Amino acid sequence: MPDIPMPQASSVTFLAERRLLHETVIDQLRDLIVQGELAPETKLNERVLAERLGTSRTPLREAIKFLASEGLVELLPNRGAVVAALKPEKMQEVFVVLGALEALAGDLACRNATEADIADIRALHYHMLAHHARGELAQYFRYNQQIHQRIIDCAGNATLAQAWRAMNAHVKRARYLANLSRERWDKAVKEHEDMIDALLKRDGARLQVLLRDHLSNKLVMVMEALQARKTEAAR
Amino acid sequence: MPDIPMPQASSVTFLAERRLLHETVIDQLRDLIVQGELAPETKLNERVLAERLGTSRTPLREAIKFLASEGLVELLPNRGAVVAALKPEKMQEVFVVLGALEALAGDLACRNATEADIADIRALHYHMLAHHARGELAQYFRYNQQIHQRIIDCAGNATLAQAWRAMNAHVKRARYLANLSRERWDKAVKEHEDMIDALLKRDGARLQVLLRDHLSNKLVMVMEALQARKTEAAR
DNA sequence: CAATTACTTTTTGTATGCAAAAATGCCGGA
DNA sequence: TCCGGCATTTTTGCATACAAAAAGTAATTG
Numbered sequence: 001m002p003d004i005p006m007p008q009a010s011s012v013t014f015l016a017e018r019r020l021l022h023e024t025v026i027d028q029l030r031d032l033i034v035q036g037e038l039a040p041e042t043k044l045n046e047r048v049l050a051e052r053l054g055t056s057r058t059p060l061r062e063a064i065k066f067l068a069s070e071g072l073v074e075l076l077p078n079r080g081a082v083v084a085a086l087k088p089e090k091m092q093e094v095f096v097v098l099g100a101l102e103a104l105a106g107d108l109a110c111r112n113a114t115e116a117d118i119a120d121i122r123a124l125h126y127h128m129l130a131h132h133a134r135g136e137l138a139q140y141f142r143y144n145q146q147i148h149q150r151i152i153d154c155a156g157n158a159t160l161a162q163a164w165r166a167m168n169a170h171v172k173r174a175r176y177l178a179n180l181s182r183e184r185w186d187k188a189v190k191e192h193e194d195m196i197d198a199l200l201k202r203d204g205a206r207l208q209v210l211l212r213d214h215l216s217n218k219l220v221m222v223m224e225a226l227q228a229r230k231t232e233a234a235r
Numbered sequence: 236m237p238d239i240p241m242p243q244a245s246s247v248t249f250l251a252e253r254r255l256l257h258e259t260v261i262d263q264l265r266d267l268i269v270q271g272e273l274a275p276e277t278k279l280n281e282r283v284l285a286e287r288l289g290t291s292r293t294p295l296r297e298a299i300k301f302l303a304s305e306g307l308v309e310l311l312p313n314r315g316a317v318v319a320a321l322k323p324e325k326m327q328e329v330f331v332v333l334g335a336l337e338a339l340a341g342d343l344a345c346r347n348a349t350e351a352d353i354a355d356i357r358a359l360h361y362h363m364l365a366h367h368a369r370g371e372l373a374q375y376f377r378y379n380q381q382i383h384q385r386i387i388d389c390a391g392n393a394t395l396a397q398a399w400r401a402m403n404a405h406v407k408r409a410r411y412l413a414n415l416s417r418e419r420w421d422k423a424v425k426e427h428e429d430m431i432d433a434l435l436k437r438d439g440a441r442l443q444v445l446l447r448d449h450l451s452n453k454l455v456m457v458m459e460a461l462q463a464r465k466t467e468a469a470r
Numbered sequence: 471c472a473a474t475t476a477c478t479t480t481t482t483g484t485a486t487g488c489a490a491a492a493a494t495g496c497c498g499g500a
Numbered sequence: 501t502c503c504g505g506c507a508t509t510t511t512t513g514c515a516t517a518c519a520a521a522a523a524g525t526a527a528t529t530g
Contacts, residue, residue, distance in 0.1 A: 020514095023310075045481075046482070055515090057516090058516090061482095066303065069305055077255045077482095078481095080483095096339070096395065097339070097392070097394050097395050100335045108331075158328060160331065160332050163398060163401075163402070167398070256483075292484095292486090294484065296513090313490090313513075314511090314512075
């Protein structure tokens with residue numbers, strides 16, 4: 001199975017290649033937050049966390065500042081930092097912005113993507129369909145993300161890509177608690193079919209609309225999941 | 236003259252109010268970069284800069300990491316950081332993204348702004364006109380920025396506002412080297428007239444288009460200025 | 471018993487120290 | 501003169517030390 005690598009690089013521009021400690025810490029910490037291992041509103045104890053990541057407080061604090069700018073952690077003066085909350089209102093905001101960014105990317109991608117790009121995305125799409133058919137959610141998500149990422153990349157606008165990644169990180173966080181009904185899942189797949197079709201025809205206007213709708217459906221799912229988590233927490 | 240304050244806060248969410256050293260350093264450093272006092276591609280010597288800002292290297296380094304995430308500085312592993320370059324290609328990218336964000340904000344603002352909001356923006360507009368009439372460029376820019384900021388704020392989406400601010404910082408940097416011809420200036424003012432009109436009528440669709448066009452004209456000006464600076468540097 | 475307060479512990483924020491990497495300068499040789 | 505290599509200096513990256521603030525705790529008082 002061809003595994004097209006995600007350019008899951010940190011969003012900064014590093015002119016050289018050697019990895020520095022605080023860079024790896026940024027990525028590790030981001031992963032911990034995105035994957036929910038560090039739950040929303042968890043207090044980040046610097047001493048403990050530094051030990052856990054096998055470093056000292058200095059690089060950790062630098063990483064925290066970096067992620068604060070991405071909005072994944074919040075800084076409380078003289079009281080350290082906490083993992084950003086996962087509030088429904090925030091999610092709504094994020095999805096609105098993400099909708100604008102993806103719509104833009106879709107339009108640009110229809111203009112700028114090479115035939116090879118489109119073929120790649122199409123291939124990813126079929127892999128995704130396969131995992132959907134087998135009910136393999138994790139793998140499905142994986143290819144789903146790759147497709148969206150590739151569309152963004154095809155827009156050929158690195159600044160757009162970076163802004164998208166930052167927003168998307170927030171959405172990814174919510175994904176880990178969304179339990180998809182088969183019905184909704186099927187619908188999402190159907191939407192992807194249409195998107196691929198629009199991309200093949202390079203119909204930017206239509207792809208824009210489809211991406212926006214797709215995201216707004218995704219938002220509904222996330223909101224339900226958040227609601228469920230909330231009532232669960234109240235029990 | 237009423238001076239409606241810009242909420243020019245750092246983009247992080249601080250739950251308390253006390254200012255910490257590294258926060259002020261973030262803002263100071265950002266200002267130095269945006270206002271061009273630290274020219275693009277300037278190497279940031281930590282020792283020198285820390286002394287200049289009256290602090291030690293630790294808070295400065297934290298601030299640098301924060302601004303790296305905003306894209307205002309670039310990190311070179313083992314070689315410190317430099318002020319981000321002001322490349323034409325980057326500017327084009329930024330303006331495309333900014334166009335999408337402002338268009339979105341304009342649409343939302345037409346729905347969500349209160350009558351008082353619109354009245355405020357209109358007032359700012361007339362102040363701007365006054366400074367334009369007197370040829371006071373700096374003051375004109377000031378009100379211009381405030382108008383755009385207020386439109387974003389009226390969208391009622393803090394996430395959007397933050398993304399916009401980050402992008403706008405890049406544009407602001409370019410502004411300091413754009414010398415506006417009277418002709419272009421008049422045109423920009425005319426565009427603002429139309430924008431205010433659309434906002435008054437709450438015509439979101441039209442405001443979107445106007446904002447996009449306004450920005451694309453602004454991009455042309457910035458590109459010319461960058462070109463001029465380049466040929467100047469070649470002399 | 472609740473609440474306040476004094477005291478202790480923990481944690482954060484900042485400065486400094488130290489090692490490793492990069493930049494600089496110097497010298498000799500082609 | 502120009503280039504390359506070696507030694508020196510500077511600068512960065514990380515760890516640690518120290519001070520200040522917050523959190524926790526226990527004792528005292530109304």
